[in-house]
Structure formats: structure tokens, C-alpha cells
Amino acid sequence: MEVFRICGGPSLKGIVNISGSKNAALPQFAATLLSSERSVLRNVPDLSDVRFMAEILSKLGAEVRQLDRTSWEINPANITHNAPYELVRKMRASICLLGPLLGRMKKAEIPLPGGCVIGQRPIDLHIRALSRLGAQIELEKGIVKVDGRNLRGSKIFLGGRHGSTVTGTTNAIMAAVLAPGITTIDSSACEPEIVDLCNMLVSMGARISGTGSHSLEIEGVSVLSGCDHNVMPDRIEAATYAIAAAITHGEVTLVGAIQEHLGSFINVMQESGVAMDIQNCGQIKVHLNNSELNSLEIITLPYPGFPTDLQAQSCALACYAQGLSILTERVYPSRFMHVPELMRMGADIAIEGASSVVKGKSKLTGAPVMASDLRASAALILAGLAAEGETWVQRIYHLDRGYDAFEKKLQGLGAIVERIPESKLPKSF
């Protein structure tokens, strides 16, 4: 397995182009199945999760072609309704195929995604939403089988213990756009990725109002056309580079990020002494106001709250901030797999219930560490950028699921980072 080697020290400087959003692109690949016509998705990030999704659509019978590094053409004229376990098990997000298959084929069979290190991740809210639309659902030998012959508009409430559900909302929307009658979804998630999906669906002929709020109304139509859609920029990737700039006391300009998507993050950064200046051209320049970072206080919440997908990276930043920082997880209360690995680098962190309490210091020391999931991988690399000596991050296949050309972009900013193939690793690995 490949490993990242990072030599800590250099302040990052320069500009970085933000890629298309993973969490917007994945449900949009699934949404192309709602029409029998050809669709094109542009500004798609180059990620292993995207390639998985493309492979699943091919296995379902769609003709899928990569036109260039960031554009994909999908022709789903002839598809089946059952997704293959060997691919679905590799990516939890494949559950977002449930809504489109049900909408278009009126039936779907998807193996239940397995466990996940960041939390339990049940799909009870997805099931609740589809049942409200009239779908008959059963679980047989680990496969969710859904019969949607009697699908019709209905009232759905999507609030759960941890707020709404992002993928549950996308499934409900995608099943409802082709269900006769009016569907209302209350307590729907309102993440920018959902807005981007709704914009794409509207361009295909769907009738959706309330986009961007917690209350959506959908009037079912009988058929949708194909589309040519640009995937929105990745707000989590943008924020990760902002943290890279702050943690190395550098100056980095984010090109292509959308400021409105980053409200709660910009607020936390400003309070910790990191300026995120919006330039006239829309670019965001990130730099420190003073020579020190102030402690952080973060509570993760559904959008527009602070994103759970930035909690681990913020923890890396807190390790280098003055005083005590507190990071509380309200979306995935046990998403702290990065903590023991940061502690191997000398971080002083205590986990108290669903919070990590971080006592900041000026230096961590590089060490061999293990990535457990996508955002934890990014956190360890960020910590390594400012650490003394070398950090070796193992299991970076997690990183490749969600960060487009991470080491190349970091190298472009002056970081000393390299990807080392298994054959060239020292014997100790």
C-alpha cells in the first residue's frame, strides 16, 4: 500500500484551484439514471469514489464514458434495478442509487452498506421517507428490496436524532421527482450539495421548490430529460487548504471556492486569528493576522452549522493553537479516530464524551501514523505539514477517495510531500 511522506516546516504559499465536490458529484451520477437520455457531468473531481460510482452505473447497464479528466458522459437508456454487492460494499454513498432506481424503474435492490469507522450510519430515515411515498420495502439476505409500483406524492418528515440526513434527503427527492402528485419534505437537509442536486434535477425538468431550505415541495412529473451539469466546488477541500495555510503560517489563495458555502468555517477561522479575505474576483486569500493561532471552539452540526467533515482537520489545527480548544461532534459522536494518531505525534488531546479537548503547543513531531478514514487522513497530513521532522501516513487509499490530486496541489504550494509506492518503502513498514 502506498504511503505519504511529509517533511514538516515550509510555510505554504501560492494559489490552489478547488476541484468539484465529491459529495455533490456522487448523487449526481446516480441522478442521471432518472432519465433515459444522455447526461454530461462536468467539473467532476478525479477520485476513486467517483470511479467506483461510474463502475456501478456501468454494471447497472448504463454506458459511461470519461470525456476528459473532469467530464463524464452517462447514457442510461437501458438499465437494470439491482446494484452489485462487490462494488456497493466498497462505498457507502452507493445507497444514493435507491431513490433514482425507484423513481425510474419503480423497483430497486441495493445491498445494505456495511459498517463505517466514523459511526453506525443507519438508513432508517431513508426507509421512512420511501415508505411514506408508498414503497414496499424488505430486507432479504442483506439486500434492501424496494417495490415502488404504487409510488405517489406524500408528506415526509426527515428529522432524526442527529438532525436531518443528507443522503436520505437526496433519496427522497430523487424518488419523488417521478412520483405522481405533490411531495413535501420537512426537516430536509439543506447542504449546498443538495441545492446543487436540485438545480441539476430542475434542469432535467423536475419541479422542486423551497430549494436551500428545510422544507421542499416536489411536484412529480412523468419523464425527465438528460442534462449538462457543472458540479459545484468542494467546500470541504477548500477549507482543508485554508487549514493547511493557517497551520503552516502561510498565505494561500483559494480559487473557485464559494464563500457562502463556508460561513461557519470562516467564522471559526476568524476567531482563531486566521483571515480569509474575499478578493474582488471572488478568490479567498487565507493568512494569519498575528504570529499565533488562538484556540478553537467548534460544535459540528448539519448545514449551515460547522461541518463534521472538517472536525478532524480542525483538530490538527487546534494542536498548534494557543490554549485549550474544544471540538464537539453532534453529527457522528464517535468520529475521533484521528485523535490517537495525532497523539503519536505528541498532541495533547483528551476525549470527553462527544468532545475532544486539545491543549495546543507550538510543535508536534513527525511519526509514522495510520489513516482510518478520509477526513482523518487529511488531518494527519495537515499535522505533518507543521511538525518537526518526517511524518509517514499509511492507508492513504482513504485520502484518494475524496481529495483530487492532494499531494500535487500541496507540492504546488511548496509543501514537501511525496507518495511512496509500496515497493520503495523502508523494511519497517
Ligand code: EPU
Ligand atoms: N442517520 C440516521 N438515520 C439515517 C441516516 C442518517 O440516524 O437513516 C444519522 C447518521 O448516523 C448521522 C447523521 O444522521 O449521525 C447524519 O447522517 P447523514 O445521513 O446526513 O450522512 P450521509 O448522507 O450518510 C453525508 C456525506 C458525509 C457527511 C455527512 C454529514 C456523502 C456521500 N456523504 O453522509 O461525508 O459526513 O453527510 O454531513 O454526501 C465525507 O465526505 O467524509 C463524509 C463522510
